Structure formats: C-alpha cells, structure tokens
Amino acid sequence: MSDHLTTDRTDPTTAFDCPSCGTSSAGGPRDHCPQCLHTRHRDSADPCGAPMAPLAVAVHGPGDWRLIHRCTACATLTSAPVRADDHQVALMALAVRPLAQPPFPLGLLGRI
C-alpha cells in the first residue's frame, strides 16, 4: 500500500493509464493494465498507439506465461510476460476460453 502512495502516478516510466478501463496503475514499468489486461500499441516494428485487447495466454517455455495482444486498429499481434499483480481471474478466463467454446464436441475425442 505504501508503494502505491509513494509512487508518482504521473511519471510515464512507472505509471500506466489503461486505454480501455481507465485504471491508473503504479508500481514500476508495466506493459499492460493489471485489471483488464489491455495495453497500448507501442512496442513493435510499427507502433500505431491504438489500444490493444488481450487475445490469449501463451506458454513460451516452462513457467513462462505470456499475454498475446491484438491491436484494435491494425490487428498486429504482440506478446508480453504476465506479472504477479495481474488479475488472476482475468488471466484464467483467457486461458480456459478455448476449452469453454470448443469448435467440436469434446465428448467425441474418446472415439479418435
């Protein structure tokens, strides 16, 4: 709590203003909003500055969860590591989304 009070929320290197939900987050340089996991298109070859929506959770290596973002303007995909203070329910909701909406009946997998 003291960390939140002592950190300057106007400093662009430590604060993050979410382009989607408007939450202002402090606590060191961060790539995405810890609440809704949205970010802004800044770090790629052709940054356009538009909001980026979280698309999926990827595992690059053992223990390395990463968020895949898609730009709402130019559809570029980027990835960023998740942080310990990201909303865990939002992360899990992204991770189980393919299994919650399978394109084929999962009950038929036993016949393969």
Added chain:
Amino acid sequence: MPRRHRARQEPRTGRRAQRPKDVLHGPRGHRGDAFRCLGCRRDVPVRALGTAHRNHCPYCLTSRHVDGRAPGDRGEECRAPMDALTLAVRDDGEWLLIHRCRACGTLKANRPAGDDHPLALIRLALRPLADPGLAHLTGVVPGT
C-alpha cells in the same frame, strides 16, 4: 499439330505407352498439390476443408513464415518454420491458431482447417493449464 513420331507401343498390351510427365506445375518442378511439413516432414495435400489457404500441417500444426499482411499473399521473405503457440477464440466462437516464427518471433493468427488433428488442437488449448507458470508467479505452488 500431328505427332512426328508414332508413339512407342507396349509390346505386351499393344497400347501406347504412358508418356512421362513433362508439365511442371510448381516451383522447381514440384507437382504443386502438396507440401512437405517443416515440423514432422509429412506430405500434406494443399487442399483442405474449410479454408482456401492451407497454411499449417494438420498433424503437428507447424506453419511457415511466407505470408505478409494478407493471407496467401506470399509477401514475406523469412520462410522460417512457425510453431503453433496457443489458441485464441474469436467473438463468434471460432478458434484461432497463434503461430510464432522460429527465426524472427513474428506472431500470426490463422484459422484451423477442418481436418486439423483434434488432439493436437486440444493439446495446445491445455498447455497454459498444464503449466505452473501462473501458480509460481502468484506464490501458490500446487502440492504445498
């Protein structure tokens, strides 16, 4: 134009022998109806159910970095293998395969084809749940 030479006859059947194929359909003489998967080395036919641009192997889901911005434009010169990284879900409920280039790290979203192996897709969908990354990150280690 009439043939200058009589076609060679098969001595046993008396019919004309089958000519060797001399029309080349693909680059470097490839017949153009299949490609060799860079991941599992299987021969994959180009035609696929549910998509006009087969861009990954239906068995191991490995792709190749050949397309630029539009699907099928072949505007990319990297040509390195792309590994299937994860699955995403579109707003209409359709799955999307996310591929990552092994050489340059570019991410691409592709539609799964109708004959993609369901177990390979499910294995990919289960990968975040099987990995203890989030538990380690948040300090909740399973089994302790």
